[in-house]
Amino acid sequence: MWVMVLFDLPTETKKDRRNASLFRKRLIKDGFSMFQFSIYLRHCTSRENAEVHIKRVKMNLPPLGHVGIMTITDKQFGMMELFYGVKEVDKPGMTQQLELF
Numbered sequence: 001m002w003v004m005v006l007f008d009l010p011t012e013t014k015k016d017r018r019n020a021s022l023f024r025k026r027l028i029k030d031g032f033s034m035f036q037f038s039i040y041l042r043h044c045t046s047r048e049n050a051e052v053h054i055k056r057v058k059m060n061l062p063p064l065g066h067v068g069i070m071t072i073t074d075k076q077f078g079m080m081e082l083f084y085g086v087k088e089v090d091k092p093g094m095t096q097q098l099e100l101f
Contacts, residue, residue, distance in 0.1 A: 009065035019062040026060045
């Protein structure tokens with residue numbers, strides 16, 4: 001399962017820029033990777049694990065701006081087609097899952 005955070009945050013004042021930067025840094029600290037400038041992705045092993053990270057994002061919401069959180073399955077993510085200009089590019093790699101017996 002993938003958690004996708006999409007956001008549009010104000011950057012007009014110094015305080016706004018600081019809040020936007022802090023929000024992005026917290027996403028990265030929680031294991032999200034930048035997909036596009038205002039879209040961050042994180043792979044989760046289960047729905048329960050995704051809920052933990054969604055809850056963390058909600059705790060770190062900036063005071064202003066728009067933030068959306070979406071979950072998609074591995075199958076849905078695998079059907080995505082990515083292009084850079086007219087050239088097709090590979091999808092971001094999945095993180096390796098470790099199993100303990």
